[in-house]
Amino acid sequence: MSSTSYYQRHIFFCLNQxxxxxxxxxxxxxxxxxxxxxxxxxxxxxxxxxxxxNKAGCLDRCAGGPVAVVYPDAVWYSFVDNSDIDEIVERHLKHGEVVERLVLDDSVGR
Known part of the structure; x- marks a missing residue:
């Protein structure tokens, strides 16, 4: 079994309704x-x-919604519009830099 991940990063978007x-x-x-x-x-x-x-069901962080989480970094984001998504793609997914202004506070739950 390989010790490396198939993907460098994996982002899950909560699409729960x-x-x-x-x-x-x-x-x-x-x-x-x-x-x-x-x-x-x-x-x-x-x-x-x-x-x-990837799409995900409920990630149990509804109060901060909409939310997405990036693994393996375990960074949770809340976003408002496409410019926020563009910033996450450019800075975090492409360059590994956490977009601090969009990070979801740990206290936010359902």
Whole structure:
């Protein structure tokens, strides 16, 4: 078994939906996911040794939604629009630099 990861980084977007309750999908998380996937491909970061963009169910951080988490770094982000996603792609996914202004506070839960 290989000791190296297939992907350098893996970003998961919460796309959970709850009827009548706060959830990431109600805050344009699907559009953010789609934009991130397109940007990662455009930057030629996708694939083995690069970046994987995935959908996730509830990540239990609803109060900070919409949210995404980057592994193996375990950095949680809250974002507002495509410019935030662009910054995460450029700085964190491409260059390994955490985008501090978008980091979700550890106290934020459901």
């Amino acid at each position: 709850r009827e009548g309750e706060n959830a990431c999908l109600q805050h344009d998380a699907q559009a953010a996911f789609d934009h991130c996937k397109q940007r990662v491909k455009a930057e030629k970061l996708a694939g083995k040794g690069g970046v994987r963009v």
